[in-house]
Amino acid sequence: MSKIRYERPVIKKLETGMPNKFGTRTEYEPMTHIDGLSVKSLIKEYGSPLFVISEKTIRNTIKKARKAFETRYPKVQFAWSYKTNYLNAICTIFHQEGSWAEVVSGFEYDKALGLGVDGKKIIFNGPEKSEEDLTKAIQHDSLIHIDHLDELYTITELAEKLKSRPRVAIRVNMDTGVYPMWDRFGFNYENGQAWDAINKIMHSGKMELVGLHCHIGTFMLSPFAYGIAATKLAELALSVEHKFNHEIKYIDLGGGFASKNTLKGSYLPGSDTNPSFDDFAEAISTALLNSNFKQDKLPLLILETGRALIDEAGYLLGSVISNKRSSTGRRNTILDIGVNILFTSFWYDHKITPAQSFTQYTEDTCVYGPLCMNIDVIRESTNLPLLNRGDQVVIHSVGAYNMTQWMQFIALRPHVVLIDTEEKPHVIRLRETLDNMNSMEQLPAHLSKLNK
């Protein structure tokens, strides 16, 4: 006689408080497959933990975003935000879908060039661009977004030295009614810094002012703030045209669109409440179309959306190491996924789904990572089915920032696998090895032996 599937015994006190007006937990389907491949087979083949990225989801998401904007505004260009995820395979997918590159360092700039991106289609943002970086960007005719006056003067000198006329934009910061206001990057709109910088560029005659750029924040939950930003940049562009008879070719509204993740402290899940691409597109395109641009002089709208385009395409697969009780009787579950590879767990309540079937019984659980470090907490409190040691889980929406901000801390970073549109897996970044790490270190001669 075959035995019954084991589930650990559990007893849960029934609380008789006010009912939750949104109802109790009604779902959780196990997530056994990603794009047709079983989670179990992926872990068996590539180990646990494991990052998995769905190419199908990336392509569908960028198509959806483009459709939202292109149906509302005639000239739209997306530029892939390298810092969000700069694995070569991921960048290439976005470039194949028509995105330019948006980089914020010499390292990212070289990565884009190395992938074959045309220098004219690279937007160079950020406060730190060395003379070497700027020289390269000028020589490749890239779009340089100036962050501060020191950079402006450096570019002026380089333009003379290189006998070139760099194409530049300025980054503008502004009050869009959201808190906190990001004013550390670029030139302020309200106090006139931005207008001063524009005048310096225009009067120098050394550069071609082709665009205006802003990036008002991150994980923005209000599309209206983008409408305000678009209106202010449009006014600035029209002032340039009025004073210098010079056409601003593009308005770049940066990134910051929220993905469907749930921010810590939110009452409702982000998948139900966060704005869609259509919401952002409506606010931005309405503001630009309602501005005083002539119909044939509408500027190109550039968007540097990162997070909202890649988050949902990324999954992190892992396994249960152990179940414990805290001193207060709370259930603690330890996974082999730590904050070293899931950096975003510091600000999101990531959805965790078991990869195998389970019953309706659940426990309030604190989910820890494997690091010998107190802050290694993946979820402080979540209602999870009864997981056993060795059970596998899928953490959702991890595509943005985790594969760039991850840390080689205590443990080595795992494989990253891409599932292509024909449901075939490809390792796009190898698991690190001790040799990888040691290859960057050098031992001075007097420390080459353990004994003096």
Next chain:
Amino acid sequence: MKLRKNVAISEAGLLFNPVTGESFSVNPIGVEIITLIREEKTADQINHDILEKYSTDKATFEKDYHDFIGILYHHNLIERYEETKA
């Protein structure tokens, strides 16, 4: 180890403690264990019965069993040793 006298448990897994007025939800294997405790089976006997019936190993069940008993104590559903003696 004894289950408190008036504790009532249904087959569906609803447990009621009339002394405190508290109700609990218990999963099927938990109901079986509580029933075996009520029948005054020893830990070894409970261990044997569960391992006969469920696909698990001794170490896993022992760990989960002790954890479960700890929670029954925590909710004051089991008489403490001193109380049993008295």
